Amino acid sequence: MTPGNRRSGRARRVAAAVPAVALVVGGCGLAGSPAATNTSYTGTDTTPPPGSTTEEQAYERTIAQVLPSIVQITTRGGLGSGVVYDTAGHILTNAHVVGKSKTFEVTLATGGRPRKANLVASYPLGDLAVIRVTDRSGLTPARFGDSTKLRVGQIVLAMGNPLGLSGSVTNGIVSALGRTVTEPQGGGSPGATITNAIQTSAAINPGNSGGALTSLGGEVIGIPTLAAINPDLGGGAAPGIGFAIPSSTAKDVAEQIIKYGRVTNTRRAALGIRVNTVVGPDGQPVGVGVAQVDPNSGSAKAGIRPGDIILSVNGKPTPTAAALSEVLAGLTPGSTAGVELLHPDGKTTTVNVTLGILSGS
Numbered sequence: 001m002t003p004g005n006r007r008s009g010r011a012r013r014v015a016a017a018v019p020a021v022a023l024v025v026g027g028c029g030l031a032g033s034p035a036a037t038n039t040s041y042t043g044t045d046t047t048p049p050p051g052s053t054t055e056e057q058a059y060e061r062t063i064a065q066v067l068p069s070i071v072q073i074t075t076r077g078g079l080g081s082g083v084v085y086d087t088a089g090h091i092l093t094n095a096h097v098v099g100k101s102k103t104f105e106v107t108l109a110t111g112g113r114p115r116k117a118n119l120v121a122s123y124p125l126g127d128l129a130v131i132r133v134t135d136r137s138g139l140t141p142a143r144f145g146d147s148t149k150l151r152v153g154q155i156v157l158a159m160g161n162p163l164g165l166s167g168s169v170t171n172g173i174v175s176a177l178g179r180t181v182t183e184p185q186g187g188g189s190p191g192a193t194i195t196n197a198i199q200t201s202a203a204i205n206p207g208n209s210g211g212a213l214t215s216l217g218g219e220v221i222g223i224p225t226l227a228a229i230n231p232d233l234g235g236g237a238a239p240g241i242g243f244a245i246p247s248s249t250a251k252d253v254a255e256q257i258i259k260y261g262r263v264t265n266t267r268r269a270a271l272g273i274r275v276n277t278v279v280g281p282d283g284q285p286v287g288v289g290v291a292q293v294d295p296n297s298g299s300a301k302a303g304i305r306p307g308d309i310i311l312s313v314n315g316k317p318t319p320t321a322a323a324l325s326e327v328l329a330g331l332t333p334g335s336t337a338g339v340e341l342l343h344p345d346g347k348t349t350t351v352n353v354t355l356g357i358l359s360g361s
Contacts, residue, residue, distance in 0.1 A: 055155070058216045062157060063169055065218035069142035070109045070211055072161040073117070073131070075101040081160035081211030082106065082131070083220060085254055089136040092254050093210030094225055094245075095122045095129045095192070096183070106133050109159075109167035121257040123360060125266060127183065127192035127225055128250060130257040142212060145219025147246035150174055150198065158202040158224050158242070160211025172202030172240065180329050181226060181243050182322045193325040195268075197243045198222045204242035213244040221247045263360035269331040270358035271304075271339070272297020277320045278309055285319040287311045287342060298354035302339070309342040333357040 069084040073093055080097030084090075091106060098104070098119060105114035115135045122129040133139070154174045162168050176199040185191025200213060204227040213222035222244030230238040256263045274292035277285050287309040293300050310318050314337050318324040331337055333355055340350045 055216075059157065059171065062214060062216050062218050063159070066142060066157075066212060066214050066220065067109050067159060067167055067169070068140040069220075070159045070161075070167065072107045072109070072164075072166050073097055073210065074105040074107070074114065075099060077101070079161060079164060079207055080209045081207065081224075083142050083210070083212050083223070084139050085130070085258075086141050087136060087139055088258075089117075089133045089139065090120065090254070090258055091117065091131045091133065092223065092250060093129050093131065094223065095124045095127045096225075097210045098122055098129045098131060104131055106131070107166065108138070110138075112138075121262050123253055123257065123263045125192055125268070125358065125360065126245070126249065126253055126263070127194065128223070128245065128253045130254055142220045143218060144247050144251050145215055145217065145221045147196075147198065147221045147248045150177060150215075150221060150246075152177060155216055156200055156202055156221070157214050157216070158200070158204055158208060158211065158244075159214060160208035160224060162203075162205030162207045164207055168208075170203040170205075172200050172242075175199040175201050175240070179243060180326045182326055183226060191322070193322070193329045194225065194243065194245055195329040196246050196249065197226075198246055200224075200242050200244060201240035202242060203240075204244075219247075223247070223250050266358045266360050267333070268358035269328050269333045269335070269337075269355040270297075271299045271328065271337075271353060272356050273299050273304065275310070275321050275324065277322075288318050288321050288324045298356055299339075302351040302353045304339065304341065304351065304353070307344045310339055311342055311348070312340040313337050328355070328358075331355055 071082045073080050073082045077099055082091040082093035085092045102119045104117040106117045107114045115133045117131045117133040120130040120132050152174050156174055158170045179197040179199050180195050181197050182193045183191050204224045208224045211224050212220045213224050215221050224244045226243040228238035228241035253263055272294040273290050275288045276291055278287050278289040280286040290306050290308045293304055312318055313327045316327045336352050336354055338350050339353050342348050
């Protein structure tokens with residue numbers, strides 16, 4: 001979304017791997033991407049294209065292939081980006097881009113009049129959504145790659161509409177894989193926890209949300225969603241730290257929404273409880289308070305009750321609800337987790353809970 005129409009993004013910690021960095025949905029301006037040099041082609045594709053090509057030529061070819069699949073999505077609250085998913089008119093984007101809107105205007109990167117579009121479904125828990133344009137003429141579906149084959153150091157391009165500048169491209173590398181990051185909640189942001197996020201140095205600016213992170217093979221391998229801010233610098237940009245939802249996750253969610261009209265299988269573990277963060281006398285979070293327990297959940301069977309405070313799961317501290325979500329995001333439905341509890345009487349116990357599946361709604 002554009003800066004004038006978006007929340008400021010309250011400070012939230014990334015997973016323990018990046019403890020001092022907060023996030024802003026859709027990104028704040030990030031600096032410094034590697035300059036192009038005349039080196040051999042790299043991409044998710046393991047087979048180089050016919051003939052020798054410079055990196056600059058690979059950039060040009062990739063942009064020519066992918067940019068026609070990038071769209072600008074305009075809502076009453078601002079704008080973001082999207083990726084043409086198929087010839088039926090489906091556009092994949094972020095849930096925080098669509099917000100609470102049901103109708104949109106979509107403009108192709110190649111130009112032309114804005115097209116009307118309607119919401120198919122939004123999946124706030126994973127910050128993904130699918131909309132559908134009524135005029136499907138001339139659409140160019142993107143080619144989605146296998147994000148599980150990404151390598152750290154691989155060159156990537158971020159394409160979208162930062163600051164309303166349609167069809168913009170930035171470059172960088174895959175900085176890290178397998179991150180778990182939690183969005184700041186509020187002001188339209190669903191506060192989603194994103195698992196297996198791709199960390200990239202490609203600049204992700206406001207308006208880039210929902211666009212494409214692509215390999216030099218012309219494949220979409222991620223959906224740019226978050227950028228980092230440095231709370232120690234007054235909320236200024238943390239150069240070269242952005243995050244994208246992996247294409248494997250995005251495709252799975254898109255296919256479920258297109259087929260069923262909603263996400264039927266989140267593939268996320270859940271305790272089957274409703275919680276809130278408990279703050280101690282010093283104003284610091286101390287754990288996650290259990291407000292409600294679903295009667296047939298693994299938590300109910302393990303003896304967890306309203307009023308209990310969850311201190312850790314499998315030995316990992318859970319001082320906040322966001323921290324609990326991040327820990328659960330790394331676990332598998334059907335597995336057993338050790339949950340450390342502080343009871344209202346002051347006693348602590350650890351119970352084993354069989355994890356359920358997080359609801360998609």
